[in-house]
Amino acid sequence: MIDSKVTLAGVELKNPIVVPSGTFGFGREYGQFFDLSELGAICVKGLTPQPREGNPSPRIAETPMGILNSVGLQNPGVDAFIAGELPELKKHDVKIIANISGNTPEEYGGMCEKLSAAGVDMIEVNISCPNVKAGGLAYGTRPELAAEVTEIAKKNSTVPVMVKLSPNVTDITEIARAVEEAGADAISLINTIRGMRIDVNTRRPILKMNTGGLSGPAVLPVAVRMVWETANAVKIPILGMGGVSKGTDAAELMLAGAAAVAVGTASFADVYAPVRVRDELFALAERQGLAHISALTGAAQPW
Template sequence: MDVSRLGAFVNKGTTPAARPGNAQYRVAETPSGILNSIGLENPGATEVARKYGKAWAELGVAVIVNVAGYSVDDYVFVVHEMTGTPGVVAYEINVSCPNVKGGMLFGCDPDLAAEVTRAVKAETDLPVIVKLTPNAPDVVAVARACEEAGADALTAINTVLGMRIDTRRRRPILGTGSGGLSGPAIRPIAVHITYQVAQAVSIPIIGAGGVTNAQDALEFLMAGASSVQVGTATFADPLAPLKVIEGLAAYVKEHSLASIRDVIGVALPAPED
């Protein structure tokens, strides 16, 4: 794979200290997606920087570090530890984590999400992207709060809560019971949230959720996203991101566009005079 053709890689969620992850089972297939409850398994920020920084530099890839934590200080610590790591070009803040002070997800409360955003912005000069959770009561309010707090961009969306039951065992399949649903099943939800958020903020939106081909990517772009992420599709086809790029290039040529940017937001309502 020619990684230079990709805009950037988003790494796995990185926390201050190493995490072993959740108990088995962690993954369950669904007819049109995957449920996962990995539990943010990772070696911790210091080790991620040490272990992977050199490899990222050698590959020449741009890396967006996905930052997770259970307090504002956790997020700041990860960014501090990753500062100066070769290849790192931005931080994506995973606000789908529970705040240890009250248990509420950072991304479900506009004030908490804004607090994390401001703290991370104060720690780095690199762009800060906030990954929105679709499980928030008011995603648009969270998006606005993050923009006001200084976020440079937003990712829409993180996984949707879901569950599968093993009917033989009469128990949930995942060890934690519920997990995050990703893949084509959530694409209509993700496109809808992108469409809503794009009308409420002026910063770029990265569309994420079930992108498997260029047509999927076009839906996000037309709904107001400036770029897209490809995740679950790579399990079945590691070359899926490149195929999306090739498909978008073909669309530009077929429709005689100057650039794929010409379709960004075309499905949004016309602005009122």
């Protein structure tokens, strides 16, 4: 049997399959179909300091190779998560990653402090959020803003901090280096790519917020490219994601440099996708004669 363990930001995962923020809720629904302990880690739905209702509907739209979403970070708030959801998650033998979003560095710091004390295994910092102090610019679009929020998160966290990068930038490596220098323990990428669809009959955008984030199989080549570029630019580990629906997809991201891989949008069509992808990945590694699944990481051979 292949050794399935991997290490991400100093945290040992029993296998490299993670479910990313925004696609798995807090695990209650999926837990009706399979044991959550089958996963390497669960990254919970994005948390904010206060409860959020999210954006108005329609906020999900299908595309030929994925979906557009503009859910708007609907969540019960960090305090409600700690009181009501975290105790249930802790009943499973799975690492827990808390994803956080804020509009000021102070909001990020406060959530890091609370979640660290509550006992999550890692914190994922979403830097696709607008910084109200910087005129609404997203943290992830400027190296200095990305570094600022990373430093605040690290200062207030007692668990590893992973920073989730936005692909909606000219040079992903510039942001990656900035958060590494600011102390990030790991990087996750990619977040969704901005997209839009229009109803040709009503002539209105299909999403109420006009644009949304594209995810699903269509973004896999972009994710592989950005993981590859980032892995060659930084030394900290990477959680790769974007369009993974098969074991070969997961293997591509690992070969590009990811230490672990997240399976997200595929779960909407197939609730068993994360465990199926895991099994397909293991079968591929065994066919190639690998003793450790981690041997895939960074093993691509460029021309």
